[in-house]
Structures are given as structure tokens and as C-alpha cells.
Amino acid sequence: MDIGELIRELRTAQGWSQGRLANEINAVHGTTLTREYIARWERGTVRPRTFYLAALSRVLDVPLAVLEDPMMRRTFLTDMAGTAIAPVVASDLLARGFAARLAGGPTEEAWEERLAAYGTDYMSLGAADIQRRVAGDLVVVQQQLDTPRLWSAAARLMTLYAKTFPGSDGSAAVRWYRMAATAADQSADQATRVWVRGRAAIALGYEGASLGVADVLAHQALALSDRPSLGRLNALYGLAHAAALRGDRATALALDAEGRRTFDAVGSEEQTSDYAVPWWRLNVFRSLLLARLGEERAATDAQDQALAALPAQLPRFATHLELHRGLMLVRAGDRAGGIAHATAAMDALPPERHSLTLRMLVNEIKA
Structure with missing residues (x-):
């Protein structure tokens, strides 16, 4: 499925015009998008870059992975029919959290490595690109708060999330x-x-x-x-x-x-x-x-x-x-x-x- 088609469907599901979608992105991310640019996305003449995919993910409340993968886009639209978008996102996050608990989740060392990677990513990519990733990891780590070191990792992740x-x-x-x-x-x-x-x-x-x-x-x-x-x-x-x-x-x-x-x-x-x-x-x-x-x-x-x-x-x-x-x-x-x-x-x-x-x-x- 083409990304432009999904954007149009998601925008319509929100009841937004192309201008409203542009304004929502601009308000959150400080950009200067116009209605015409949204129209170019939807017509397929321009493909949103990584930054704008992350922006769309946030304002439309849809997982970034869905926007990036053609097969997931098609499945998501099928699942979305007659269903609000937010519960789908919540379901994905809840599944990640419980799966982590059942499987034991990342080790303390793995969390430290992930935190180090976030520290570098934040400097070059900015908040919009990593907010949803951090949110997903917070859902996972809250299922693992069994040791002081994991509380430390969670606290630093929460600080980074606050900065977004x-x-x-x-x-x-x-x-x-x-x-x-x-x-x-x-x-x-x-x-x-x-x-x-x-x-x-x-x-x-x-x-x-x-x-x-x-x-x-x-x-x-x-x-x-x-x-x-x-x-x-x-x-x-x-x-x-x-x-x-x-x-x-x-x-x-x-x-x-x-x-x-x-x-x-x-x-x-x-x-x-x-x-x-x-x-x-x-x-x-x-x-x-x-x-x-x-x-x-x-x-x-x-x-x-x-x-x-x-x-x-x-x-x-x-x-x-x-x-x-x-x-x-x-x-x-x-x-x-x-x-x-x-x-x-x-x-x-x-x-x-x-x-x-x-x-x-x-x-x-x-x-």
C-alpha cells in the first residue's frame, strides 16, 4: 500500500482536512508545512522523509513501523475499519510490555546499552524521531522494575521522555x-x-x-x-x-x-x-x-x-x-x-x- 493512501485514510478517520493535518504537525514540531505539501504526499508525488514520518506517527497516533512498512500499512487499515486508532496503539504497547515480562525482558546491561544509544540519537535526531521508541521501552521496563539498577535505567528513560x-x-x-x-x-x-x-x-x-x-x-x-x-x-x-x-x-x-x-x-x-x-x-x-x-x-x-x-x-x-x-x-x-x-x-x-x-x-x- 502506498504511504499517501494511508495518510489520506488516517487523516479522514480523524475528520481532519489537509490543512488541519499540516497545522497539527506544525504546532507540535515547529515546522511550516502547508496544505499543498500534504496533498503532494497523498498524491504520491512526494514521499515523507523520516522526520515527517515520525511527526505523522505522533499526531495521527499510529505506530511508526506501520508508516514505514507497506504490508503493515495494509494490515493496519484492515484492522482499523470501524475501530479507533488509539486502542490499536495501546494494544501494541501493552503486548510489548507483557511479552517482555513473560520472556524476562532485556538484561540490565542491555538497558544500559540502549540508554547510551538514546543519548547519541537524541543529539542528532531530535525528540520527534525517538519519542515513540522511548514510550515503547518505558512500557517494557516498567514490567521489569525488580532491581535498583533497573529503577535507575527507568528514571533516565523517563527523563529523556520528558524532554520530548x-x-x-x-x-x-x-x-x-x-x-x-x-x-x-x-x-x-x-x-x-x-x-x-x-x-x-x-x-x-x-x-x-x-x-x-x-x-x-x-x-x-x-x-x-x-x-x-x-x-x-x-x-x-x-x-x-x-x-x-x-x-x-x-x-x-x-x-x-x-x-x-x-x-x-x-x-x-x-x-x-x-x-x-x-x-x-x-x-x-x-x-x-x-x-x-x-x-x-x-x-x-x-x-x-x-x-x-x-x-x-x-x-x-x-x-x-x-x-x-x-x-x-x-x-x-x-x-x-x-x-x-x-x-x-x-x-x-x-x-x-x-x-x-x-x-x-x-x-x-x-x-
Whole structure:
């Protein structure tokens, strides 16, 4: 079965027009699809790329594997007749969970390997491409929570899953971050407890979202241990961004100084994992922080340091840095120039590499 036919059937089952489907994808993924592009998919003149298949999977609530496989597409349409889409997806996830329980599921070592792979994938593919994969693994791992180490793996998976929702949602991301913190406590592993809270704090602080929650989780991380760690480093910069957004310049700069000292003790050698904070990523944190504070010279230096060490396979982060430059222009009084710079940076990045966080930064610049 042709993918265009399935898209048309799924769209019709939702009661959506082609324009409505385009709007749903744009709202969730920050893209700029038009009704005409949806029509080209459905006519078969253009085939959706991997990014858009993942986007369709999410907004239409259908397994990604169905969109990718012609035989599964035909079977799915047959099964869907007279049936809501969501129960089919739920059935698939439930089957995976119980099958894992009955078979014993992946080993602790296999979960660690899978987490490492997710850390790398997230940096290059973004949230939309892996959200459903992580959801499926969460269904499996929740059937295996028999040891502290598996609770640790589940907590880190939940943190990653939370990052696939925009922090400004105010409910989905925050709910998952809080559950991840509780799961980390079940592991009784101090490093996991600190890291989960710190990673949540920097994600929310960087996005400028749910700052009260970012504060709470960051302070919890810092209270759990005063030893230098990547979790503590993330927590410090989560607090710093929250302070900057509130206009507390002195606190933000003091936290930046402490963060740099912490990085000197624990900075990562790994360059391309979401679980790592290498030199270039520290400077991405600092670039936005200093731009928010109006520290133009220091922000420019952080941007240059980040670009000099940024791996070539991570162009999305180069776009982050260009958006920071746009924010600096706005803060300096050139609103039109800053917005134009940010818009040009987003246009230069392929749409499938856009992220919710980038979209939120553009909105911050415009505001």
C-alpha cells in the first residue's frame, strides 16, 4: 500500500482536512508545512522523509513501523475499519510490555546499552524521531522494575521522555520529570538521583519554562550531594538560567562561576551524547545565559568557544548559537535585526532538524 493512501485514510478517520493535518504537525514540531505539501504526499508525488514520518506517527497516533512498512500499512487499515486508532496503539504497547515480562525482558546491561544509544540519537535526531521508541521501552521496563539498577535505567528513560515534550506545556514535561525523580529515588543510586533532577532543571531553565519546577529540582539535586558531578553541573546552570530570566543578574553570574569550577572537575570527554557535558556544550549553556544577561562580549566568546569544538554532525546546536546571537541583537535594541538573524538561522537548518526548544528560543527573541 502506498504511504499517501494511508495518510489520506488516517487523516479522514480523524475528520481532519489537509490543512488541519499540516497545522497539527506544525504546532507540535515547529515546522511550516502547508496544505499543498500534504496533498503532494497523498498524491504520491512526494514521499515523507523520516522526520515527517515520525511527526505523522505522533499526531495521527499510529505506530511508526506501520508508516514505514507497506504490508503493515495494509494490515493496519484492515484492522482499523470501524475501530479507533488509539486502542490499536495501546494494544501494541501493552503486548510489548507483557511479552517482555513473560520472556524476562532485556538484561540490565542491555538497558544500559540502549540508554547510551538514546543519548547519541537524541543529539542528532531530535525528540520527534525517538519519542515513540522511548514510550515503547518505558512500557517494557516498567514490567521489569525488580532491581535498583533497573529503577535507575527507568528514571533516565523517563527523563529523556520528558524532554520530548515542550517545557512550556506546563503539565506533560513537568509530570514526567517529577516521576523520573521519584523513580531515581527508588534506585537508591545517588548519582542517578542527582543527574535526573539536574538534567530536568537545565532543560526547563534553558527553555525558559516552568521556572519554579526548575528551581525545586535543581535545589533538590544540590542538596543531595555537594560532590562535583554532571548532575550538579546541570542543576547549577538550570538555576542560573532561571535567575537570568527573573532579572537576578548577580545570582546568575555567581552560579555561572560555580558552574565553570564544577565543569573543570567533571567535564565530559564524550562529545555527542545527551548524557554528557563536554566543553562545547558548556559554552552553549553559557552562551544563552550571557545573552539573556546582556553580557555581549562574554556571550560572543562563549559562542566562539562552542563553535570551535562543536562536532560537525550536530548542526542543530550551531543553530542554537545563532539564535543566541539574535537574542543579543534584540537586547542591544535592534529588534528587527535580531528577529531577522534568528529567522535566517532557522531557515538554514533543514526542517526535520528543527526542535521544540529552538522554536521556543525564536519565540523568546520575538517577545
